[in-house]
Amino acid sequence: MRIVLLSGGSGKRLWPLSNDTRSKQFLKLLRAPDGSRESMMQRVYRQIREAGISAEITVAASASQRDSIVSQLGDSVKSVLEPERRDTFPAIVLASAWLLTEERCSPDEVIAVLPVDPYTERGYFETIARMEKAVRDGAADIVLMGIAPTYASSKYGYIIPGPGKTAEPYPAERFVEKPTEAEAEKLIERGAMWNGGVFAFKLRYLMEIARRYVDPADYSGLLARYGELPKISFDYEVVEKAESVAMLPFDGEWKDLGTWNTLAEEIPEVMGNAVAGEGAENTHVINELRVPVVVLGVKDAVVVAGSDGILVTDKRASAKLKPFVDAAENHPMYVERLRPMYEERRWGSFKVIDYGKYSDGVFSLTKHLFIEAGSAISYQKHSLRDEIWTIVNGTGALLLDGHVRNVRRGDVAYITAGMKHAIRAVTDLRFIEVQIGEHLAENDIERFEWEW
Amino acid sequence: MRIVLLSGGSGKRLWPLSNDTRSKQFLKLLRAPDGSRESMMQRVYRQIREAGISAEITVAASASQRDSIVSQLGDSVKSVLEPERRDTFPAIVLASAWLLTEERCSPDEVIAVLPVDPYTERGYFETIARMEKAVRDGAADIVLMGIAPTYASSKYGYIIPGPGKTAEPYPAERFVEKPTEAEAEKLIERGAMWNGGVFAFKLRYLMEIARRYVDPADYSGLLARYGELPKISFDYEVVEKAESVAMLPFDGEWKDLGTWNTLAEEIPEVMGNAVAGEGAENTHVINELRVPVVVLGVKDAVVVAGSDGILVTDKRASAKLKPFVDAAENHPMYVERLRPMYEERRWGSFKVIDYGKYSDGVFSLTKHLFIEAGSAISYQKHSLRDEIWTIVNGTGALLLDGHVRNVRRGDVAYITAGMKHAIRAVTDLRFIEVQIGEHLAENDIERFEWEW
Numbered sequence: 001m002r003i004v005l006l007s008g009g010s011g012k013r014l015w016p017l018s019n020d021t022r023s024k025q026f027l028k029l030l031r032a033p034d035g036s037r038e039s040m041m042q043r044v045y046r047q048i049r050e051a052g053i054s055a056e057i058t059v060a061a062s063a064s065q066r067d068s069i070v071s072q073l074g075d076s077v078k079s080v081l082e083p084e085r086r087d088t089f090p091a092i093v094l095a096s097a098w099l100l101t102e103e104r105c106s107p108d109e110v111i112a113v114l115p116v117d118p119y120t121e122r123g124y125f126e127t128i129a130r131m132e133k134a135v136r137d138g139a140a141d142i143v144l145m146g147i148a149p150t151y152a153s154s155k156y157g158y159i160i161p162g163p164g165k166t167a168e169p170y171p172a173e174r175f176v177e178k179p180t181e182a183e184a185e186k187l188i189e190r191g192a193m194w195n196g197g198v199f200a201f202k203l204r205y206l207m208e209i210a211r212r213y214v215d216p217a218d219y220s221g222l223l224a225r226y227g228e229l230p231k232i233s234f235d236y237e238v239v240e241k242a243e244s245v246a247m248l249p250f251d252g253e254w255k256d257l258g259t260w261n262t263l264a265e266e267i268p269e270v271m272g273n274a275v276a277g278e279g280a281e282n283t284h285v286i287n288e289l290r291v292p293v294v295v296l297g298v299k300d301a302v303v304v305a306g307s308d309g310i311l312v313t314d315k316r317a318s319a320k321l322k323p324f325v326d327a328a329e330n331h332p333m334y335v336e337r338l339r340p341m342y343e344e345r346r347w348g349s350f351k352v353i354d355y356g357k358y359s360d361g362v363f364s365l366t367k368h369l370f371i372e373a374g375s376a377i378s379y380q381k382h383s384l385r386d387e388i389w390t391i392v393n394g395t396g397a398l399l400l401d402g403h404v405r406n407v408r409r410g411d412v413a414y415i416t417a418g419m420k421h422a423i424r425a426v427t428d429l430r431f432i433e434v435q436i437g438e439h440l441a442e443n444d445i446e447r448f449e450w451e452w
Numbered sequence: 453m454r455i456v457l458l459s460g461g462s463g464k465r466l467w468p469l470s471n472d473t474r475s476k477q478f479l480k481l482l483r484a485p486d487g488s489r490e491s492m493m494q495r496v497y498r499q500i501r502e503a504g505i506s507a508e509i510t511v512a513a514s515a516s517q518r519d520s521i522v523s524q525l526g527d528s529v530k531s532v533l534e535p536e537r538r539d540t541f542p543a544i545v546l547a548s549a550w551l552l553t554e555e556r557c558s559p560d561e562v563i564a565v566l567p568v569d570p571y572t573e574r575g576y577f578e579t580i581a582r583m584e585k586a587v588r589d590g591a592a593d594i595v596l597m598g599i600a601p602t603y604a605s606s607k608y609g610y611i612i613p614g615p616g617k618t619a620e621p622y623p624a625e626r627f628v629e630k631p632t633e634a635e636a637e638k639l640i641e642r643g644a645m646w647n648g649g650v651f652a653f654k655l656r657y658l659m660e661i662a663r664r665y666v667d668p669a670d671y672s673g674l675l676a677r678y679g680e681l682p683k684i685s686f687d688y689e690v691v692e693k694a695e696s697v698a699m700l701p702f703d704g705e706w707k708d709l710g711t712w713n714t715l716a717e718e719i720p721e722v723m724g725n726a727v728a729g730e731g732a733e734n735t736h737v738i739n740e741l742r743v744p745v746v747v748l749g750v751k752d753a754v755v756v757a758g759s760d761g762i763l764v765t766d767k768r769a770s771a772k773l774k775p776f777v778d779a780a781e782n783h784p785m786y787v788e789r790l791r792p793m794y795e796e797r798r799w800g801s802f803k804v805i806d807y808g809k810y811s812d813g814v815f816s817l818t819k820h821l822f823i824e825a826g827s828a829i830s831y832q833k834h835s836l837r838d839e840i841w842t843i844v845n846g847t848g849a850l851l852l853d854g855h856v857r858n859v860r861r862g863d864v865a866y867i868t869a870g871m872k873h874a875i876r877a878v879t880d881l882r883f884i885e886v887q888i889g890e891h892l893a894e895n896d897i898e899r900f901e902w903e904w
Binding site: 015016273274275277278279287289290291292293294295296297298301303305307308309310311312313314316317318320321324325327328329341351353354355356358362364366368386388390392393409410412414430432434436 | 467468725726727729730731739741742743744745746747748749750753755757759760761762763764765766768769770772773776777779780781793803805806807808810814816818820838840842844845861862864866882884886888
């Protein structure tokens with residue numbers, strides 16, 4: 001079996017901590033067994049291994065997530081990066097094609113696809129092992145996991161089992177997406193389960209479907225013609241059209257941590273430099289900034305301070321966050337915001353600490369960059385901006401137009417537009433970068449090869 | 453008449469906007485008549501002039517407030533700066549001695565002392581004009597303003613008028629400081645008024661009292677021996693011991709804006725880059741940061757985001773802020789905080805945008821400095837730190853060890869420890885300063901003269 005972890009879109013539902021490059025599954029907020037913090041991505045990866053599943057894991061993700069995946073899961077986990085965001089059907093097809101043609105998996109290999117963000121327990125992963133066996137035994141073309149509902153939710157899709165059969169795997173007769181609560185209640189009485197978005201199938205089966213859109217459906221072909229794949233979910237395009245679908249039930253803890261209200265249940269009450277009191281009951285405070293947060297007397301709330309902004313929300317209101325973040329980002333005082341204020345990269349991380357837009361149309365942007373010992377920023381040049389670097393801690397090797405020199409705390413590098421540059425950290429390295437130019441976009445970059 | 457404005461201590465009751473150099477009276481939060489924002493200091497200064505009082509105004513303040521006073525009231529207002537914080541009696545004595553010996557006021561000059569922070573109206577200032585006349589007419593040695601109470605408060609001092617007299621000014625018979633609410637009710641029935649801390653007296657009268665402590669009680673003598681003056685309030689040391697005290701009543705709007713709850717009544721609901729919704733009723737949001745603040749569903753609260761920290765408080769709890777700020781500043785994640793994160797200076801302002809403490813005991817601190825066109829930072833040197841300046845906007849003259857050169861956007865100055873330096877803004881000037889050293893204290897500074 002091969003496991004494909006679907007690393008979904010960025011979303012704003014966990015703003016201000018989630019942003020375009022830091023999707024919610026990378027936020028290190030959950031309690032890890034050793035007392036430290038882990039992300040949803042790290043948790044699901046750990047749980048797969050703890051359940052005794054040794055299958056190789058591939059992450060299907062967007063290009064902007066690549067650095068976060070490497071930094072959180074290590075180099076041994078492979079990623080298949082979508083050239084653009086489409087939907088789950090194209091993403092799963094691309095990952096499957098990669099397994100077939102690049103990884104040379106057998107067409108009979110069983111693929112289990114699971115989302116990266118449910119908060120669940122060991123039994124969930126043991127069910128995946130049973131799903132593999134069901135596919136291998138030929139129980140159905142596609143085997144789904146059915147999550148035992150805990151209430152009549154109108155948020156989920158439901159799998160309705162066929163009549164008669166009393167042993168696993170159950171045939172899946174039909175699907176109902178987001179019913180009303182009344183409908184959901186009736187479905188549950190008939191034995192319907194939530195569709196948790198976990199699928200198992202043989203590689204051969206999916207590639208035949210893919211061939212209807214791109215032929216031959218090999219990896220390089222699909223990558224080049226990715227835009228021709230329909231923007232449609234795997235459920236609609238594959239599951240609901242399939243002739244033979246089975247379902248294996250899972251009756252354990254399973255939660256969607258998609259809002260601050262649900263996430264708050266699984267994280268400590270206070271994280272970071274914060275104090276709360278005077279009756280601030282059932283209130284969670286998460287502070288990623290270095291200045292303190294003080295919360296007094298406000299109950300049933302979530303307070304989140306991050307580099308991108310500050311959220312104060314009543315827990316019940318937290319699901320309605322998105323339009324307000326959109327409004328905040330369209331605020332007249334917000335025009336100068338150019339990009340996410342904090343990003344994790346393969347080589348470390350950076351924080352935007354200052355920015356300005358001046359009356360002559362020139363911008364400045366100041367960052368604090370952290371590069372882990374042994375890592376390096378790629379060799380690159382910018383056409384439209386100068387950069388002034390001041391090393392504040394650590395030692396490194398600075399590469400400027402083909403010349404390498406050692407740098408340490410207090411050294412300054414003046415990198416004019418057009419100058420090729422890179423830096424490698426010998427010890428953990430921190431520097432302040434002041435960018436000045438008429439255009440400070442991230443895409444003003446040309447990359448070059450360099451052998452350190 | 454001369455007016456002495458008492459510019460009190462810093463305090464933490466309006467944290468995170470107030471700090472050691474930015475006392476609450478300098479926060480530009482109040483609605484000015486022209487629609488802009490003004491500080492308590494600017495408001496009281498404007499109201500004195502609008503009431504037709506042309507008396508020269510002297511501000512009694514601490515040294516750390518000098519730059520804020522000049523930047524908010526202009527160069528024409530004079531300040532008397534205490535060498536150390538003691539209490540209102542020493543501060544008023546020092547200001548009086550300055551008026552007598554430095555400003556050469558007559559010993560018969562009437563001095564009116566008023567606090568800078570009450571939120572009040574024109575009649576208050578007209579009462580001061582009547583107080584001057586009462587002192588000049590010899591009604592009493594000291595004339596106080598009595599504020600007509602609006603409720604039986606246990607927070608204020610009360611002035612109890614003597615019996616019999618039915619015309620102004622009333623004799624003040626005795627004083628009761630912070631009675632219980634029940635006592636306050638009885639006092640109010642007997643005609644007691646709140647003591648608003650507004651005093652008028654002849655210069656001669658106070659200087660005789662001062663002479664008991666320091667003789668001769670001239671300005672330079674008092675300045676040198678300021679530490680010998682008792683740490684006591686003017687009320688206790690002068691008013692309560694005086695033989696002849698009269699009171700003039702004021703029956704208009706008068707409020708102490710000392711907590712976020714009371715201040716919120718006089719400021720807009722949303723200031724800065726912020727959006728509120730989903731039932732965030734009666735909630736005030738003040739954002740001095742550039743990233744957005746989003747508030748959802750939290751009622752009756754005040755949310756304040758500033759460079760020094762973030763406060764989320766139920767309005768009723770806001771008076772209890774101080775111990776929590778103390779706790780936040782003793783938080784284990786707070787040890788690296790070196791100083792206020794935002795300061796206004798005579799020449800402009802600066803913001804600390806990054807700081808770090810490294811394992812070898814070295815610190816770095818990065819600031820964004822703004823210097824107003826025509827202003828200059830004093831010529832100075834530091835012994836224990838290097839500074840690297842990168843100009844991001846504007847033009848200026850940079851002075852390094854006696855040599856001046858023109859600088860503009862993109863220029864970098866490397867100022868090593870021991871190097872004398874200054875900069876003058878030709879146009880509004882902004883630069884990023886990276887400080888690196890084993891000791892980054894503000895007092896590592898030696899100042900020099902320079903004629904630009």
